[in-house]
Amino acid sequence: MTVAADPAASPGPSAERTTPEVSGPLTSLRIQTVLFHPAGGEVERLFRGLGNAVRLAKGQGRLGPVHLAVGDCSAARSLSHDALKRLELQAQSDGIDAVSYEFFGENLGSAAGHNRLLMAFEGPFVLIINPDVFASPHVLLELALPLWDKRIGIVEARQIPLEHPKDFNSVSGDTSWASTAGALVRHEVIDAIGGFDADSFFLYCDDVDFSWRTRLAGFRVVHQPTARIFHDKRLTTAGRIQVGQAEVHFAAESALILAWKYSRPDLVTRWLDMFTQSQRPGERKVAEEFRIRRDMGYLPEAIDPDRRVGEFFGDGAFAYHRFSYDD
């Protein structure tokens, strides 16, 4: 395991040389991503995009020291020593002060993987980002804009080419939850809620839960449409988002757990019945596994009994959607 010191927490000599003064809130920044068998060229693209964003923000004196932390849930190291060295050199030339790479040796899932990386987070902000994302050059500058308001705990980037359909307030940016495909999180949020609920969520809805607990802790979650990230999703010729079987499985499982955790027994019952009677073996398996977890007491404690933050629309939307990818 290789974990570099977090210059975001204590700017080292190089940081002091390059950014003596920073205007704006991003006095230092940690960026972290979790890999799981990344596609060829994906990590290089991630670094390239982040490098553009860091170079631009530092060039405007709006960004302090940056540490880019990579966790790897793959079965084998996704980055060879040489590949990592090349990435570090590229990152360094773009102004990223430190790069760390941690091979977990097991598939922790994204929630636990990020929690592992968050253990080294000491600075004011962390940008959580997916590895199949290419950041726009202005993304850091744009994500930082709303941060003057200390009540804002998470600022979410906008995804293209397939924009997330969930609604947001066109004036304030407030939204039900933030996708951690690209989201800037204030350290105080981590202090308050302790990271992702990795015991309950393996792959999906961990960010919905993370956002809702952030809101329960008194912070706002806002969407910043001018902070763009390219999230490499594809469409089928029927106009549907391409998803794998595993994604379908974990999405169904996570939806059930989310309904349970946010005190919606009515939805749990409905969805369990629906999955139990489904023609798809995968959905029947989800229902079966959920019942086992419930019977063994492995489900999270139900919170938000007054339904202050939990929003459930239709069968599986956790915010009001402006349009649907499924209609």
Add this chain to the structure above:
Amino acid sequence: MTDRYRYGYRPGTVYESVVSLVRQFRIADATVILDIGCGFGAIAEPIRETGLTYIGFDTEESGITDLLGRGFEAQQIDLREAEPSLATIRMAVGERRVAAAVMVDALEHIPNGSEILEGIRQFSSAQGGFPLVIAVPNVTHIDIAAKLLMGRWDVTETGILDATHVAWFSADGLRQTTSDAGWVEIEQNDFELPDSDQHFPPGAAALQRGAPLHDLLASVRQQAGEGMIVNEFVRVYVPLEREKNSDAETREAPFLTVLMRTQGRREATIQEALLALAAQSSQNFELLILAHDVPRKDLGGLRYLASCFGEEFSGRVRVIPVDGGGRARPLNVGVEMARGRYLAILDDDDVVFGHWVETYERHAAKANGRVIRCAPAEQGVRPATWPGGRDGYTITSRPRCRLPERFDLLDHLFQNRTPPCSFALPRSAFVDLGIRFDESLPVVEDWDVLLRVALMSGVVDTGEVTALWRKWDKGSDSSKYVHSDMEWRQARDTIIAKLDSLPLLLPPRSVTEIVRLQSRVATLDSLRVHTEGSGALGETDWEYLLARAAIADESVRAVEVMKASTSWRVTVPIRAIGRLRRMVASWRESN
């Protein structure tokens, strides 16, 4: 030299074209005209009549002797020996100043034309820059092209395929040869003969105007480049030192040139279009941002947006200002500046998936030269204000794939079924076939070019969605709403009329499709006959008839296109179907 080259000066010959250029472009205060490779000096007398001094040079003694006998200066040289020939020419001129030089039917007889041209250019420069008039036969005349397809190459005693020729010229070939020797063309006075000396055998369909085969070949040749009926290129040049091989020419050409039109009014979407391009899995492309009527002061902003993506990306981006014209103008400017093997259009409000370039590249590798078409997807958007009061947009629908996944040419003849961001065109169609976007069309210029290239090159479908075509709701400045319905209809009619003026190359299995359409028409026609005598119809019948009429509607219009075509005449009384639809509506109103 035999007397076969003893031509006299007559109006309506290539010599008249040459003398006309000499009179127009000669150095005014100089007196000598050099005729290099003069033969029997057909232009000698007309030159003398203008008060100029004619000097002829040729290899063959008979021509020289003849000229001397007519009272002209003339010297024998062997043009295959450049140095002594050029020395003789300089010696003959002496202290006099040269007004112009001509080479009529000479370059095609010598293997070292470039060397001679270079030597004359040096002499011209030393003299202050006298012009050079060149006349050479054109081996790209439509008669030669058509006969090659018939397997014929008829060498003749004189003419375009003279047996003694050792060099052959196209317009581009002549331009390249002269340019390499330091000459730049300033005027043309080509000698045209629609029926050249190669216009035989009589009755061959490939040669006869009005025959579909000839007309098809002629339309291709005409569009591909200059010189279809030029018997001899007659052009005038001046010496010009030029730097060869600019950076742009020597850099390795990318696979794809992306043509991005922008009017600089959609900062939100152009940032996303650039982001999506910079994120492509294949970066084997260049991007031409065609800033159409964008104020000069705003061009820097576009360059800045590209530069933010780093040097590797911005080094492949050019911001090109384009002034005036309609939607087609910037595309044509881009075509001229493109270096990629393929061209793709990505307007500043469309967005692509990560494998847009890669998919084109992968399929072009298997079907090089075809149009590459992806499954179209569209998404509704409308202008909106984002937090902070900034101009943005909002999505109003999920992506939909309403347009056919596979390309159907007959279907496309009826209406456009492929948005511009969903196809890539081989640049060869523009370079080698001379296709350009029709600047007379206010809209649907992309449909017009897609059809014309598809008819020539064919289409390969990828079966993948690689781009999102943004459809703006009413109230936006989208072309859909900026242009009137009348403009859309007129543009469509223009495209149909253009296609209808020429024979069409339809792909295999088209006849089956036409027969199927024809069969539908016949079915509806018999239905009409049946219902005319059946009296009142019930509601179910109305629904049935209207449904059938709706189904038939597109078929009928497609067949109408066929019917009106000069080469695909369908004789069925299909107008009856249109009447049927009106008749059904009328019945319904009266019941």
